[in-house]
Amino acid sequence: MQLKKISLTSFRNYNKVEVLFDPFLNILLGDNAQGKTNLLESIFYLSGGSSNRTFQDKELIKWEKDSFTISALFETRKGNYNLQILKSLDGKKDIKVNGIEQKGLPQVLKAVVFSPDDLNLVKGAPSLRRNFIDREISQIYSLYGYNLVNYNKILRQRNKLLKLNIDRNKLMKNLEAWNDQLIEYGSFIILKRLEVVKKLAMLSRLIYRRLTDNQENLDVSYYSNLKIDKDFTIDQIKDAYFNTLTKKREEEVKNRTTLLGPHRDDLIISINNKQARNYASQGQQRSCILALKLSIIELIKAQYGEYPLLLLDDVFSELDRKRRDFLIKEIKSSVQTFITSTRENNLNEEIAYPAKNFLIKKGECCPISYGEDNECFGENL
Ligand SMILES: Nc1ncnc2c1ncn2[C@@H]1O[C@H](COP(=O)(O)OP(=O)(O)OP(=O)(O)O)[C@@H](O)[C@H]1O
Ligand SMILES: [Mg+2]
Structure with a gap:
C-alpha cells in the first residue's frame, strides 16, 4: 500500500x-x-x-x-x-x-509504528503489551476490535455490579447474567491472541537470531490466567473460562472486581529462557522490539498480500x-x-x-x- x-x-x-x-x-x-x-x-x-x-x-x-x-x-x-x-x-x-x-x-x-515509547514494551506494565497486541490484531482481523469494545463494555458493567452493596442472591444472579457475554467476547479475544502470538513467536525468533548472529533466542508466548493451552479451540477456551470463573466467584465478590479474563493476561517475552521483563539489557530490549515490529509487518503482508x-x-x-x-x-x-x-x-x-x-x-x-x-x-x- x-x-x-x-x-x-x-x-x-x-x-x-x-x-x-x-x-x-x-x-x-x-x-x-x-x-x-x-x-x-x-x-x-x-x-x-x-x-x-x-x-x-x-x-x-x-x-x-x-x-x-x-x-x-x-x-x-x-x-x-x-x-x-x-x-x-x-x-x-x-x-x-x-x-x-x-x-x-x-x-x-x-500502518506499523515504531517509536521511542515502544522501548517500554518489554519492561513496562502488562497493559502496554496487551495494547500492542490488541492494536496489531485489530489490523489483521476486522472483527477483533468489535469484540474488544464489547468485552470492555461488559467488563465495566460487571465491575460496577461487583461494587454494589446488594443482596448476595441478587448479586450472584446478576453476575451469571453477565458471565455468558463475558465468556463469549473474552474467548474470541483469547483465541485470536493465541493465534497471532503463535505466528509472532515464530517470526520474531528468526529475526532475533539474525540480529544476534545466532547467539540468542527469543521466545514469546501468551499468558492467560485461565488454565488454557496454546492449541485450545474456542469451545475449550469457553469451558476453561466458565470453570475458572465458577471457581473464583467468591474471590471476585471479595475483591469486588473481575479477576479473570483477557484484561488480566500478558505476553511473556524471554531471552535465552530468562524473562526479559526482569533480566533483559537495554540492547536486548531494543532488539526484541525491533524483531516484534518487523514480524508484525510480515504478518500483515501474509494476511493482505501487501506490506x-x-x-x-x-x-x-x-x-x-x-x-x-x-x-x-x-x-x-x-x-x-x-x-x-x-x-x-x-x-x-x-x-x-x-x-x-x-x-x-x-x-x-x-x-x-x-x-x-x-x-x-x-x-x-
Ligand atoms: N493540539 C496541539 N496544538 C498545537 N500545538 C501542539 C498540539 N499538540 C502538540 N503541539 C505542539 O507540537 C509541537 C511539535 O510536536 P512533535 O511531537 O511533532 O515534535 P517533533 O518535531 O517530533 O520533536 P522531537 O524531535 O522533540 O520529537 C510541540 O511543540 C507541541 O507542543
Ligand atoms: Mg518527535
Missing part, C-alpha cells in the same frame, strides 16, 4: 499543510518540537481512527481551534482511496471515502550501528517507510536508497533535495 498525499487542517501544530510522499522512502527532518511526530501521528490516525499517543482525540485539535481534518490519497491492492476525516471538539466525527459518507473508518490502510506503511519515529537515534544497519536492510522496497530524525543524525549518509526528504519547521513541511543547493524556510541545506 502507498500513501500518496496527506492534507492536514488544524491538526496538532499544523495550520494547513499538504504533503506529497515518495512511494518508497520518506525522511522527515527537523529540530525538536517542530511537528515531525505529529505528522507521523496523522498518518497513523488514518489507519485505525485513533492516535498512537493519546486516547483523547481533542488533544489532536490545534489549540484554539474547534476541529481538525485529515485528508489522504492512498492506494492499496483493492484500489484508490480518497479518505477524509473531520473531528470536532464536540466529539462529532465525519468520515468520507471518495466523497461518500461512512459510518465508520474503513480498515484499509495499515503496511512503516512509521519509524526517531528510532535511529535509539539504535546502535548494528541494529540500524539491520533495520535499513530490512526495509524492503515494497514497504513505504516514513522516518523522522533530527538533522544531526546524517541519515542520508547511512541509507543508501534514494529518499524524498522533507524539512519540518514550526508546523510547516517543505520538500528538499538533500545535498543540493536549495532553499527551504530561508535555509540552505
Whole structure:
C-alpha cells in the first residue's frame, strides 16, 4: 500500500499543510518540537481512527481551534482511496471515502509504528503489551476490535455490579447474567491472541537470531490466567473460562472486581529462557522490539498480500550501528517507510536508497533535495 498525499487542517501544530510522499522512502527532518511526530501521528490516525499517543482525540485539535481534518490519497491492492476525516471538539466525527459518507473508518490502510515509547514494551506494565497486541490484531482481523469494545463494555458493567452493596442472591444472579457475554467476547479475544502470538513467536525468533548472529533466542508466548493451552479451540477456551470463573466467584465478590479474563493476561517475552521483563539489557530490549515490529509487518503482508506503511519515529537515534544497519536492510522496497530524525543524525549518509526528504519547521513541511543547493524556510541545506 502507498500513501500518496496527506492534507492536514488544524491538526496538532499544523495550520494547513499538504504533503506529497515518495512511494518508497520518506525522511522527515527537523529540530525538536517542530511537528515531525505529529505528522507521523496523522498518518497513523488514518489507519485505525485513533492516535498512537493519546486516547483523547481533542488533544489532536490545534489549540484554539474547534476541529481538525485529515485528508489522504492512498492506494492499496483493492484500489484508490480518497479518505477524509473531520473531528470536532464536540466529539462529532465525519468520515468520507471518495466523497461518500461512512459510518465508520474503513480498515484499509495499515500502518506499523515504531517509536521511542515502544522501548517500554518489554519492561513496562502488562497493559502496554496487551495494547500492542490488541492494536496489531485489530489490523489483521476486522472483527477483533468489535469484540474488544464489547468485552470492555461488559467488563465495566460487571465491575460496577461487583461494587454494589446488594443482596448476595441478587448479586450472584446478576453476575451469571453477565458471565455468558463475558465468556463469549473474552474467548474470541483469547483465541485470536493465541493465534497471532503463535505466528509472532515464530517470526520474531528468526529475526532475533539474525540480529544476534545466532547467539540468542527469543521466545514469546501468551499468558492467560485461565488454565488454557496454546492449541485450545474456542469451545475449550469457553469451558476453561466458565470453570475458572465458577471457581473464583467468591474471590471476585471479595475483591469486588473481575479477576479473570483477557484484561488480566500478558505476553511473556524471554531471552535465552530468562524473562526479559526482569533480566533483559537495554540492547536486548531494543532488539526484541525491533524483531516484534518487523514480524508484525510480515504478518500483515501474509494476511493482505501487501506490506503496511512503516512509521519509524526517531528510532535511529535509539539504535546502535548494528541494529540500524539491520533495520535499513530490512526495509524492503515494497514497504513505504516514513522516518523522522533530527538533522544531526546524517541519515542520508547511512541509507543508501534514494529518499524524498522533507524539512519540518514550526508546523510547516517543505520538500528538499538533500545535498543540493536549495532553499527551504530561508535555509540552505
Ligand atoms: N493540539 C496541539 N496544538 C498545537 N500545538 C501542539 C498540539 N499538540 C502538540 N503541539 C505542539 O507540537 C509541537 C511539535 O510536536 P512533535 O511531537 O511533532 O515534535 P517533533 O518535531 O517530533 O520533536 P522531537 O524531535 O522533540 O520529537 C510541540 O511543540 C507541541 O507542543
Ligand atoms: Mg518527535
